[in-house]
Amino acid sequence: MLDLPTPCLVIDAQRVRANLRTMAEYVAAHSLHLRPHTKTHKCRELARLQLTEGGATGLTVAKVGEAQVMAEVTGDLLLAFPTVDARRCAAMADLARTTNVRVAVDSPLAVNRLAEAAVAAGSTVGVLVDLDVGLGRTGVQSPAQALALAQAIDGRHGLRLDGIMFFPGHVSGPDEAKIDALRLVCARVAETLDQWRRSGLRAAIVSGGSTPTALLSHHVKDLTEIRPGTYFFNDMNCVRGGCATLDDCAARIVATVISTAVPGQVVLDAGSKTLTSDLCGPAPQSGHGHIVEHPGARIVKLSEEHAQVDVSGCQREPTLGEQVTIIPNHICPWLEPGQSPRVLKIDARGKVF
Amino acid sequence: MLDLPTPCLVIDAQRVRANLRTMAEYVAAHSLHLRPHTKTHKCRELARLQLTEGGATGLTVAKVGEAQVMAEVTGDLLLAFPTVDARRCAAMADLARTTNVRVAVDSPLAVNRLAEAAVAAGSTVGVLVDLDVGLGRTGVQSPAQALALAQAIDGRHGLRLDGIMFFPGHVSGPDEAKIDALRLVCARVAETLDQWRRSGLRAAIVSGGSTPTALLSHHVKDLTEIRPGTYFFNDMNCVRGGCATLDDCAARIVATVISTAVPGQVVLDAGSKTLTSDLCGPAPQSGHGHIVEHPGARIVKLSEEHAQVDVSGCQREPTLGEQVTIIPNHICPWLEPGQSPRVLKIDARGKVF
Numbered sequence: 067m068l069d070l071p072t073p074c075l076v077i078d079a080q081r082v083r084a085n086l087r088t089m090a091e092y093v094a095a096h097s098l099h100l101r102p103h104t105k106t107h108k109c110r111e112l113a114r115l116q117l118t119e120g121g122a123t124g125l126t127v128a129k130v131g132e133a134q135v136m137a138e139v140t141g142d143l144l145l146a147f148p149t150v151d152a153r154r155c156a157a158m159a160d161l162a163r164t165t166n167v168r169v170a171v172d173s174p175l176a177v178n179r180l181a182e183a184a185v186a187a188g189s190t191v192g193v194l195v196d197l198d199v200g201l202g203r204t205g206v207q208s209p210a211q212a213l214a215l216a217q218a219i220d221g222r223h224g225l226r227l228d229g230i231m232f233f234p235g236h237v238s239g240p241d242e243a244k245i246d247a248l249r250l251v252c253a254r255v256a257e258t259l260d261q262w263r264r265s266g267l268r269a270a271i272v273s274g275g276s277t278p279t280a281l282l283s284h285h286v287k288d289l290t291e292i293r294p295g296t297y298f299f300n301d302m303n304c305v306r307g308g309c310a311t312l313d314d315c316a317a318r319i320v321a322t323v324i325s326t327a328v329p330g331q332v333v334l335d336a337g338s339k340t341l342t343s344d345l346c347g348p349a350p351q352s353g354h355g356h357i358v359e360h361p362g363a364r365i366v367k368l369s370e371e372h373a374q375v376d377v378s379g380c381q382r383e384p385t386l387g388e389q390v391t392i393i394p395n396h397i398c399p400w401l402e403p404g405q406s407p408r409v410l411k412i413d414a415r416g417k418v419f
Numbered sequence: 420m421l422d423l424p425t426p427c428l429v430i431d432a433q434r435v436r437a438n439l440r441t442m443a444e445y446v447a448a449h450s451l452h453l454r455p456h457t458k459t460h461k462c463r464e465l466a467r468l469q470l471t472e473g474g475a476t477g478l479t480v481a482k483v484g485e486a487q488v489m490a491e492v493t494g495d496l497l498l499a500f501p502t503v504d505a506r507r508c509a510a511m512a513d514l515a516r517t518t519n520v521r522v523a524v525d526s527p528l529a530v531n532r533l534a535e536a537a538v539a540a541g542s543t544v545g546v547l548v549d550l551d552v553g554l555g556r557t558g559v560q561s562p563a564q565a566l567a568l569a570q571a572i573d574g575r576h577g578l579r580l581d582g583i584m585f586f587p588g589h590v591s592g593p594d595e596a597k598i599d600a601l602r603l604v605c606a607r608v609a610e611t612l613d614q615w616r617r618s619g620l621r622a623a624i625v626s627g628g629s630t631p632t633a634l635l636s637h638h639v640k641d642l643t644e645i646r647p648g649t650y651f652f653n654d655m656n657c658v659r660g661g662c663a664t665l666d667d668c669a670a671r672i673v674a675t676v677i678s679t680a681v682p683g684q685v686v687l688d689a690g691s692k693t694l695t696s697d698l699c700g701p702a703p704q705s706g707h708g709h710i711v712e713h714p715g716a717r718i719v720k721l722s723e724e725h726a727q728v729d730v731s732g733c734q735r736e737p738t739l740g741e742q743v744t745i746i747p748n749h750i751c752p753w754l755e756p757g758q759s760p761r762v763l764k765i766d767a768r769g770k771v772f
Binding site for chain 1: 425528558682
């Protein structure tokens with residue numbers, strides 16, 4: 067066992083490489099481009115690994131500040147977040163002077179502001195139309211709206227219509243259920259593309275994906291690229307959602323048992339500031355992560371710096387001072403630089419916008 | 420309206436000063452010491468404000484790294500977290516060479532390790548016995564256990580028995596319900612102190628508190644100090660828990676409406692990485708915070724960088740590009756350095772242990 071200050075995050079490089087290989091082989095087999103979402107790690111070194119060994123041809127980011135950071139490792143970036151404020155638009159237009167950047171938008175306001183910023187910066191920004199395929203978060207609501215927005219983008223000075231983006235975040239369940247749901251996604255995308263074609267517009271990029279559906283992407287005709295993020299590490303959402311095994315989980319929190327005062331319970335030094343309060347999507351009752359050494363334990367309650375663990379179901383109760391390993395529910399929300407054998411720099415950490 | 424990059428956290432200094440004044444006047448009126456918990460802000464400048472203008476005589480921290488940071492502004496520190504691992508014990512013992520530090524413990528293992536570390540460092544560490552008064556998280560389970568632990572500490576080379584600490588985090592509801600619950604707390608503390616006295620032990624410090632019960636502390640006889648944290652800013656937990664008004668909330672998230680594509684909904688650029696996934700304790704169904712300009716809106720769902728807001732109950736729907744102000748459910752989990760008129764340095768941010 068390593069002697070680490072806890073709580074800390076430890077990444078198994080071998081498992082990461084295996085996860086990268088799985089995805090690289092999949093996209094190669096299905097002639098898809100891979101544009102991983104870097105919000106999962108926010109780290110240039112890991113992004114570089116995806117580009118050099120993992121079959122990625124570009125990167126996805128959630129924030130403008132992340133785009134600025136990741137522009138150092140790739141010349142092909144997608145901001146999967148609408149820019150409607152002048153500040154974000156100006157920063158993306160500025161970045162577009164040196165990097166091929168694309169932004170996904172769902173409103174005429176975003177189109178107008180982005181075009182104005184690009185003209186002012188003397189650059190060209192690629193634009194994808196964000197199409198809602200069922201999640202109900204962002205994205206235009208119909209193929210007709212997608213066409214109208216595409217027409218507003220096409221030929222607009224400072225902008226370049228590159229295609230469409232969607233996020234199938236609502237698709238879950240066993241593979242058959244996912245494939246069924248993807249059929250509807252597929253139909254909506256096809257109808258959108260058909261309307262574009264009939265209006266003389268072309269979608270060079272049709273960007274989908276996300277880890278839970280990534281390896282089913284061949285069921286979505288017309289797709290040109292996918293944007294999984296979590297697959298890099300995997301987490302309990304993936305395991306309980308059926309798209310990874312415990313062995314595929316490459317990032318684990320090491321924590322110490324710091325109290326056993328309450329019978330039937332131990333307390334770990336990893337609370338919501340470490341594990342986040344995110345419940346497991348596919349199994350909310352399963353608690354706040356999986357303790358590898360004590361599969362019968364359940365993390366029932368988090369304070370900021372404490373995890374209360376029900377150990378009544380354990381064959382052997384964790385002992386005071388013992389270090390345990392937790393696979394978190396959702397690996398994306400953080401990647402803290404723990405003092406592991408080699409410490410990573412989280413380059414895009416703490417970006418405001 | 421300030422032109423701020425969003426999401427960002429804005430602190431109203433006037434409201435903060437009013438909150439500090441309320442607490443300072445309360446502790447003065449009841450002859451209590453005030454030892455604020457700095458996990459709420461992790462910022463030396465704000466801690467200094469509590470010490471110079473807010474009536475505080477010492478500080479509380481959750482982590483050893485926070486203690487090291489706050490030792491620069493006070494010589495009287497309490498680590499309200501048990502140290503059972505050699506690394507934490509050594510660091511606290513080292514800090515005790517220059518600062519009066521205290522640690523709250525609930526196990527003989529913590530006592531032994533801390534004593535060994537203090538002897539090795541040639542320092543003396545103050546120790547409080549952590550007594551569970553009903554929360555069931557950490558703390559010895561009975562006055563008898565508290566006595567046994569106190570006897571193990573008393574006279575132990577390197578340690579100094581300073582008293583007891585408890586955290587009434589389970590006490591909630593309207594004031595009458597809180598006062599009822601505090602009566603039980605009071606009885607358990609009194610019984611513990613009585614046993615100590617009969618065994619010739621003295622508790623110079625009896626440390627309680629937390630924001631929801633802070634202004635009811637006079638109902639707990641024998642108390643010498645309180646440790647509220649959230650009172651500095653207040654949050655929706657305080658408002659819905661009845662211990663603050665909306666006007667008392669000094670920290671607000673400014674966010675921008677970045678999508679209105681889905682009817683009846685707007686999306687803000689403040690997700691779980693900004694607001695945390697913490698639900699409101701006293702009103703979990705109230706959503707992820709309160710939008711000041713649109714009290715009829717409800718933040719129903721968070722992704723990492725998106726908040727989905729149900730606006731069907733709004734008199735006027737928020738418009739695309741509009742900046743809104745959110746009072747979060749729980750202010751403690753973060754204090755990001757937003758680019759507000761003056762930016763604060765979060766000195767104790769990102770400490771591993």
